Amino acid sequence: MLEVNLKCACETVKGKTSAISSKMGNRIICCCDDCQAFAQFLGQEEKMLDQYGGTDIFQIPVSFLKITEGKSEVACVRLSPKGMYRWYTKCCNTPIGNTFGAGGPFIGVIHNFMDNAQTRDVDLGKSKGHILSKFAKAPVPENLKGSSLSINIRIVAKILSWKLKGLNQPSEFFNHNGEPTCKPHVLDKKS
Ligand SMILES: [Zn+2]
Ligand SMILES: [Zn+2]
Numbered sequence: 431m432l433e434v435n436l437k438c439a440c441e442t443v444k445g446k447t448s449a450i451s452s453k454m455g456n457r458i459i460c461c462c463d464d465c466q467a468f469a470q471f472l473g474q475e476e477k478m479l480d481q482y483g484g485t486d487i488f489q490i491p492v493s494f495l496k497i498t499e500g501k502s503e504v505a506c507v508r509l510s511p512k513g514m515y516r517w518y519t520k521c522c523n524t525p526i527g528n529t530f531g532a533g534g535p536f537i538g539v540i541h542n543f544m545d546n547a548q549t550r551d552v553d554l555g556k557s558k559g560h561i562l563s564k565f566a567k568a569p570v571p572e573n574l575k576g577s578s579l580s581i582n583i584r585i586v587a588k589i590l591s592w593k594l595k596g597l598n599q600p601s602e603f604f605n606h607n608g609e610p611t612c613k614p615h616v617l618d619k620k621s
Contacts, residue, residue: 431449431450431451431454432449432450432451432553433446433447433448433449433450434446434447434450434544434545434546434553434554435544435545435546436495436497436526436539436543436544436545437543437545438500438503438519438521438522438524438526438543439477439522439524439542440519440521440522440524442500442503442519442522443499443500443501443503443504443519443521443524443526444497444498444499444500445495445496445497445498445499445602446496446498447490447494447495447496447539447544448490448493448494448495448496450488450490450494451554451555452554452555453555454490455488455489455490455554455588456488456489456558456584456585456588457486457487457488457489457554457555457556457557457558458487458489458557458558458559458560458561458576458581459480459482459484459485459486459487459557459559459560459561459574459576460484460485460487460538460560460561460562461482461483461484461485461560461561461562461563461564461565461566461567461570462561462562462565463565464509464513464514465485465487465528466479466483466485466565466567467509468507468509468516468525468528469485469525471507471509471617472518472523472524472525473523474523474524474525474542477542478525478540478541478542479567481567481568482560482563482568482570482574483565483566483567483568484560484563484566484570485525485540485541486540486541486550487527487528487538487539487540487541488538488539488541488544488554489536489537489538489539489585489588490536490537490539491536491537491592491595491597491598492529492534492535492536492537492597492598492599492601492602492603493535493597493598493600493601494597495527495537495539495602496602497602500519500521501602503519503520503521504517504518504520504526504602504603504611504612505517505518505519505520505612505615506518506603506610506612506613506614506615507614507615507617508614508615508616509617510616510617510618511616511618513616514528514529515528515529515530515531515603515610515614516528517529517537517603519543524542524543525542525543526539526540526543527539527540527543528540529603529604531604531608532598532601532604532605532608532609532610533608534589534598535589535592535593535595535596535597535598536588536589536592536597537603557576558576558580558581558584559574559575559576559577559581560574560575560576561575561576561578561581563575
């Protein structure tokens, strides 16, 4: 278990996770079209996405993430009125992570915000694989694909246990009334 330092590219926004490990979180590479659209929105496709268009994400309880500096630079976008809350820093468009609403106990922290590019596999374990590869930009080799069934079971089990433990609070992203800490900018993908 170790605490991972968090920072945006320009180092205005900084933070830290609680002690985490490969066992307690889920590391996946998400190839879905919405994660790709988020990268495009930020103009960060080169830094965020791998050659298949996948985003390296580590899911942890939302209360395990603390922002210690630069909170006023945290911003939020939703790709549609009911889409996930996608958090980023407006100082330099570094992605932070994705959450559901206030009751949701997890955040999928995006690799760019974790200051562990060199030690990521050691810190967090190897990813469970690429998921939603039907949206990938290039065919994902079979050996890199995660088993969606076992990944889904693992994610649902974690989320239920984090929910039972009340790990959705305290949150940097939603206050006790369940309101987001900054007003999300809502895009309409269809327009
Ligand atoms: Zn920044
Ligand atoms: Zn995705």
